[in-house]
Amino acid sequence: MKVALILIALCAGLFTLxxxxxxxxxxxxxxxxxxxRDDGTPLTVVMREIRLPRALLAVMIGASLGLAGAAxxxxxxxxxxxxxxIGVSAAAGLGAVLTLQTGVAAAFALALPLGALTSALLAVGLILALAGPRGSSLTLILAGIAVSALASALTSLVLNLSPNPFAAAEIVFWMLGSLADRSFNHxxxxxxFMALGWVLLAxxxxxxxxxxxxxxxxAALGINLNRLRLALVIGxxxxxxxxTxxxxxxxxxxxxxxxxxxxxVGARPSALLWASALGGAAMxxxxxxxxxxLLPDRDLKLGVLMALVGAPLFLHLIYKTRAEFR
Amino acid sequence: MSLLTLSDLTLMRATRPVLSNINITIKAGEFVGLIGPNGAGKTTLMRAALGLLPSQGASNLARLPAPLRAKACAWLPQQRDIAWPVSVETLVALGRIPHLPRGQRPSTADQAIIDASLGRMGLHPLRTRIATALSGGEQARALIARALAQDTPLLMADEPIAGLDPAGQIDTMKVFADLAANGRAVLASLHDLGLAARHCNRLLLLDHGRLVADGPPHAVLTEHNMRQVFGVTAHFETTPNGPVFQPLDTL
Structure with a gap:
């Protein structure tokens, strides 16, 4: 309970900030x-059309990543x-890269997210077909690795064959991950999709x-593992x-x-779900x-910073908890 | 009342029968030991009875929908899996999952059953300890308490006393015998035939997927069965301190 209040307060504070x-x-x-309150100045437009969607997207994306990670x-x-x-991020990346490469993304603003989503859904279909309705957790991992590798390979191919360096640069920058210049359309x-995922995962x-x-x-406790796996993958x-x-x-x-x-949260997987959703949003x-x-005029990418902070943090955690893993 | 009814339970792996035409009925009040050499099919029998493995023939448990089955029979697998560093009390509380409506916290009645299960396995001093940091034997006791907390008419346990110290083994066998005496039933696979002889009121002897003998310990642990099935000689005696069984030598 105390953990929940702290995390909610943290999210609210960071959202305002x-x-x-x-x-x-x-x-x-x-x-x-x-x-x-609309005061007729450009500031209202900035707040409502630029900063609010950006903060909302940070919450939604963080909650999605945290929740899915915990699940x-x-x-x-x-x-x-x-x-x-399970290869979803790599597949979504491939879809986005294809729209950038073909120029569809430039012609129609929402083509990129739509292309990425379509590609992610195709990947899920492929994973479920590979892992089968009755497979184990191991087949799911193996199918995920295969799909992930395939999507990465195709992304590399697109970069490789990219006829002009600007397109390639645009693709690389997009893949670094960012929340800059997003709108309420995003x-x-x-x-x-996120709401559907949250309901399934929660x-x-x-x-x-x-x-x-x-x-x-x-299974003997009455849990339907096939249904659980399906909800996990789709969610x-x-x-x-x-x-992505x-x-x-x-x-x-x-x-x-x-x-x-x-x-x-006492290591209980169920409690970790909501805690990680809040924690992910805060992060x-x-x-x-x-x-x-940090670098207001250099467009430092969110994904880059996250990896720069996340990797040492993760190393520190492994160092601290290595006794638990033994 | 019959808690487990298996009729002509058969399980094939490729063309090899792993279980052949098993017929068993277990009634309330019985503590049944399932014995047999390695690979005789003890684990397979119990998993097939639960419906966790597809099989031919009939099992009353496998027929039930999973949520109802979880209220009819608790299953303690041989692998002692504790994936996360949860407290012993949290671990034992997992046994209440089939009885709790989705998303509901354990009621005081649930908590009473959890406390009783912890007490039966002597785990009160360990209840706040992290389960993954306990010794193997302590983890085994915590997992047995988890199965007890499921509070089902029938308990199926796969080698529940392997790895416990002598006091832990005897105490666990007494807990199971006590469950049976109070109108429940226990089916446990065992390798310690001496403990099986002393505490079970019925033994099932399995060999190459066939049920070779079924009856009270003295009728199953015969010299003939020991030679034929286990390939050992043994000494069995009814003493003033109860039945004593000791394998002596391989043939």
Whole structure:
């Protein structure tokens, strides 16, 4: 309970901070007032059309990555699992890269997220076909690795064959992940998929708790493992696919956040689900504030900062908890 | 009342029968030991009975929908999986999952059953400890308590006392015998035939997927069965301290 309150307060604080952080030098009071009440100045437009969707997307994407990470770790019973493991992020990336390469993205603003989402959904279909309706967790991982490798290979091929260096640079920059210059259109594209994913993933708590005892014991506790796996894959694909579609690849959130929060919720997989959703939102909000404060004029990419912060943090955690892994 | 009814249960792997025409009925009040050499099919029998493995023939448990089956029979697998560093109490509380509506916290009645299960396995001093940091034997006791917390008429356990110290083994066998005496039933696969002889009131002897003998310990642990099935000689005696069984030598 205390953990929940702290995380909610943290998210609320960072959300407000994200709203008042930006290129336009205006006081926090002013900008919040302009957000709440249309005062006819450009500041209201900035707040409502630029900063609000950016902060909302940070919350939505962070929650999706954290929730999917916790669910994936719970299902695979492995603290090293992360949502990208089933290949959804790589596939979404491929879809986005194809729209950039073909120029569709330039012709029609929402072509990129839509292309990424379509590609993520195709990948899920392929994974479910490969892993079968009755496969084990191992077949799911193997199918995920195969799909992920295929998507990465095709992305490399697109870069390789890219006729002009500007397109290649654009693709590379997109893949670094960012929340800059997103609009409410991105929010509305991502939200239905994410909401579907959240509902599916949030319903897994009981089954994931039972899986603490192993697949056999969980099945004997009345858990339908096939249904659980299906909900996990579709829920992860919908939420993480949508996150990648609007913001590019943002790593480490789904891996580090559940890992950090596990000890604070007594290691119960069900409690870790909501905690990681809140924690993920806080982490992405914080990182998105940091990219704007650290190098305001250089467009530091969110995915880059996340990896720069996430990797040492993860190393530190491994160092601290290595006794548990033995 | 019969808690487990298997009729002509058969399981083939490729063309090789792993279980052949098993017929078993277990009633309330019985503590049944399932014995047999390695690879005789003990684990397979119990998993097929639960419906965790597809098989031919009929099992009353496998016929039930999974949520109802979880209220009819608790299953303690041989692998002692504890994936996360949860407290012993949290681990034992997992046994209440089939009884809790989705998303609901354990009620005081559930908590009473959890406490009783912890107490039966002598785990009160360990209840707040992290389960993954316990010794193997302590983990085994915590997992047995988890199965007890499921509070089902029938408990199926796969080698529940392997790796426990002598006091832990005897205590666990007494807990199972006590469950049976209170109108429940236990089916446990065992390799310690001495403990099986002393505590079970019925033994099932499995060999190459066939049920070779079924009856009270003295009728199953005969010299003939020991030679034929286990390839050992043994000494069996009814003493003032209860039945004593000791394998002596291989043939």
């Amino acid at each position: 994200s709203l008042v952080t930006g290129f336009t030098p205006v006081s926090a009071q002013h900008s919040l007032a302009a957000l709440l 994936m770790q719970g299902y695979l019973r492995n603290p090293l699992a992360e949502p990208g493991l 929010v509305w594209i991502a939200l239905p 319903g897994l708590g009981r089954g994931l708790d039972a899986l603490t005892l192993g697949e056999d014991a969980a 992860t694909a919908a939420s993480v696919g949508a996150a 579609a609007v913001a590019g690849a943002i790593g480490f959130v789904g891996l580090v956040v559940p890992h950090v929060l596990r000890r604070f 992405v909000l914080a990182a998105d504030i940091a990219v704007r404060l």
